[in-house]
Structure formats: C-alpha cells, structure tokens
Amino acid sequence: MAVPTIIRPPTCSISLSCTPNCCSVPKKRNCLVSCCTPSESAPAPSEVRRRSEVSFCIGTHLIPHPNKVDKGGEDAFFVSSYNGGVIAVADGVSGWAEQNVDPSLFSRELMAHASDFVGDEEVNYDPQILMRKAHAATSSRGSATVIVAMLERNGTLKIANVGDCGLRVIRKGQIIFSTSAQEHYFDCPYQLSSEVVGQTYLDATVISVQLMEGDIIVMGSDGLFDNIFNSEILSTVSKYSDVAETAKALASLAHNHSMDSSFDSPYSSEARTRGYDVPWWKKIAGIKLTGGKLDDITVIVGQDYTSKFSEYKIAGDLSMVLCTFRIVGENYQKPERL
Numbered sequence: 001m002a003v004p005t006i007i008r009p010p011t012c013s014i015s016l017s018c019t020p021n022c023c024s025v026p027k028k029r030n031c032l033v034s035c036c037t038p039s040e041s042a043p044a045p046s047e048v049r050r051r052s053e054v055s056f057c058i059g060t061h062l063i064p065h066p067n068k069v070d071k072g073g074e075d076a077f078f079v080s081s082y083n084g085g086v087i088a089v090a091d092g093v094s095g096w097a098e099q100n101v102d103p104s105l106f107s108r109e110l111m112a113h114a115s116d117f118v119g120d121e122e123v124n125y126d127p128q129i130l131m132r133k134a135h136a137a138t139s140s141r142g143s144a145t146v147i148v149a150m151l152e153r154n155g156t157l158k159i160a161n162v163g164d165c166g167l168r169v170i171r172k173g174q175i176i177f178s179t180s181a182q183e184h185y186f187d188c189p190y191q192l193s194s195e196v197v198g199q200t201y202l203d204a205t206v207i208s209v210q211l212m213e214g215d216i217i218v219m220g221s222d223g224l225f226d227n228i229f230n231s232e233i234l235s236t237v238s239k240y241s242d243v244a245e246t247a248k249a250l251a252s253l254a255h256n257h258s259m260d261s262s263f264d265s266p267y268s269s270e271a272r273t274r275g276y277d278v279p280w281w282k283k284i285a286g287i288k289l290t291g292g293k294l295d296d297i298t299v300i301v302g303q304d305y306t307s308k309f310s311e312y313k314i315a316g317d318l319s320m321v322l323c324t325f326r327i328v329g330e331n332y333q334k335p336e337r338l
C-alpha cells in the first residue's frame with residue numbers, strides 16, 4: 001500500500017482423558033471432564049494425548065521490499081502460544097516516508113505492544129480489545145494495517161482486521177473463509193494511525209471461524225495477496241507438509257510475481273477494474289496494465305498436523321478437543337536478506 005490517510009483525505013498443557021466420541025452429546029466444554037473420567041476402557045495416555053489434542057503448527061516467512069532489505073521492510077508480525085495461540089501482522093503504511101517518518105516504526109511498535117498485552121486481563125482474549133490496547137500504547141508516528149487472529153482452545157479462530165492484510169482458511173483443498181479488505185479508495189486501506197484521521201479498533205471487521213481437523217490457515221500482508229491468486233495459494237500449500245516451507249514457498253512465489261512486469265497479478269487486475277490502465281494507444285495495440293506489486297511480503301501458515309499423523313480421525317468440528325498453535329517458525333519478524 002502507498003497512501004497514509006494523513007496525507008490524502010484521508011502443544012497444549014492439558015491432556016483430556018476422553019475421545020471425541022464419548023462426549024458427542026451434549027456439546028458442552030465441561031462435559032469433556034465430567035463425562036469422560038478415566039476408565040478401564042479408556043485408551044492409554046499416549047493414545048489419549050494424540051486423539052484429544054489438535055495442534056496447528058505455525059510457520060512464518062517475511063521477504064522485504066527489494067529497496068527496503070537493509071532495514072528489514074516495514075511489515076511486522078508476532079506469533080504467541082498464549083492460550084490457544086495468537087498470530088498477527090501489521091503493515092506500516094509506506095507513504096509516511098514522504099514526511100521523513102520511517103513507516104516501520106509504527107508497525108513494529110504496534111506488534112510489540114500487542115505481543116505484550118496478549119495475556120492482559122482486560123484484553124480477555126478478544127482480538128479487537130488487543131488491537132485497542134496496542135494502538136493506544138503506540139507512540140510512534142505513522143500508521144499500519146493490522147490483522148489479529150486468536151485461537152480458542154475449542155477451535156474457534158477469532159479475527160479482527162483493519163485494512164488489507166488478510167487471512168484464508170483452507171479445508172479439503174478449498175478456501176472456505178476469506179477476509180475482505182477495507183479501503184477508503186484504491187491503494188488507501190483502512191489503517192490504525194498516530195493521527196486522529198485514522199481508523200480505530202471499532203472499525204475492525206470482527207469475525208469468528210470454527211476450525212476443523214485438517215484445516216490450513218494462511219495469513220499475510222497485502223504483499224502476499226496482491227501478488228498471488230487464491231488458486232496459487234491452494235496449489236502451493238498442497239505441495240508442502242512443513243509449515244515453514246509452505247510459508248517460504250508462498251512468500252517466494254509472491255516475491256517473484258512482484259518483480260515480474262508481465263505477470264497479470266491480482267493487484268494489476270484490480271487496478272484495471274478501478275480504471276487504471278495503460279494509455280489508449282497502447283490498449284489499441286492489445287497492451288494492458290500488468291505486473292506485480294513490489295512490497296514487503298509477510299506470510300504466516302498454520303496447519304493441523306494431527307489428521308496427517310493420527311490413525312484416529314476426529315469427526316466434524318474441533319469443539320470437543322483441545323486446539324492450540326504450536327510455533328515451529330520465527331515468532332517475530334526476521335527478514336530474509338536477498
């Protein structure tokens with residue numbers, strides 16, 4: 001993204017001693033303990049752990065904008081294993097550089113505060129409140145788009161999103177959930193800002209998704225979603241089993257597209273839809289606006305490994321099992337030097 005609103009109008013700790021089947025009715029959390037006390041017929045502890053926990057392994061990858069490699073780009077992210085787990089991305093609005101403000105300061109400070117407040121009593125595991133507190137604590141000048149997703153231990157993924165970072169949930173090879181970007185106009189997304197003209201946590205899109213066994217989560221900054229199509233996300237995640245490798249492959253594909261002036265990217269396609277295109281005399285010659293969008297690219301991938309390696313299949317939703325994020329990648333931004 002390029003335009004800040006200021007310059008234009010703006011592995012879990014509890015082992016449940018039950019299998020999902022024994023608790024199928026009623027579906028209440030406390031039933032997990034009360035109706036499933038260990039018995040002679042209960043599976044051995046090692047089996048129990050494998051059957052009753054679902055870990056979404058988290059892998060991350062960040063590739064900075066080619067011109068911003070030295071300072072690591074202007075995206076920031078964090079991953080936490082608190083409670084079920086938290087993943088978040090902030091994208092510093094690059095237009096601030098025109099006012100001699102380093103756009104990375106705001107996004108990094110915002111994510112640092114968000115990471116600090118994850119366990120705060122007032123936040124109460126609500127991504128929107130986490131956003132509010134992190135924003136209020138951030139003193140740097142600048143602005144950022146931001147997305148926060150928190151996994152409850154019953155498998156509910158709670159998402160708060162301001163701007164054009166994004167998240168997809170993939171189930172059985174299909175995208176079954178996708179965030180929508182919020183924007184003032186093309187290339188000017190909603191953003192949390194140091195200035196009063198910006199948006200607040202109240203502007204966030206807030207939504208919950210019930211995850212299921214085998215689901216894959218792909219979260220990223222707009223640098224990911226502007227440069228690769230959903231179909232490419234699906235084909236890429238199907239090729240890898242390791243989440244860190246998946247995140248790197250997605251980021252690398254987006255990065256390659258971002259530097260390809262002939263690639264008809266989601267970004268160039270959207271630009272044409274909005275009326276931006278090559279001059280008419282080029283259009284007559286059959287030329288159209290193409291190319292990827294150079295940008296920082298942050299990717300966070302969460303994948304349920306349980307279904308791949310467990311013989312026991314949990315039918316349906318995960319509300320009866322314990323769901324957590326397990327971090328296997330970096331838990332903060334560590335840009336790759338190209």
Ligand SMILES: [Mn+2]
Binds near residue numbers: 223295
């Ligand atoms: Mn961006």
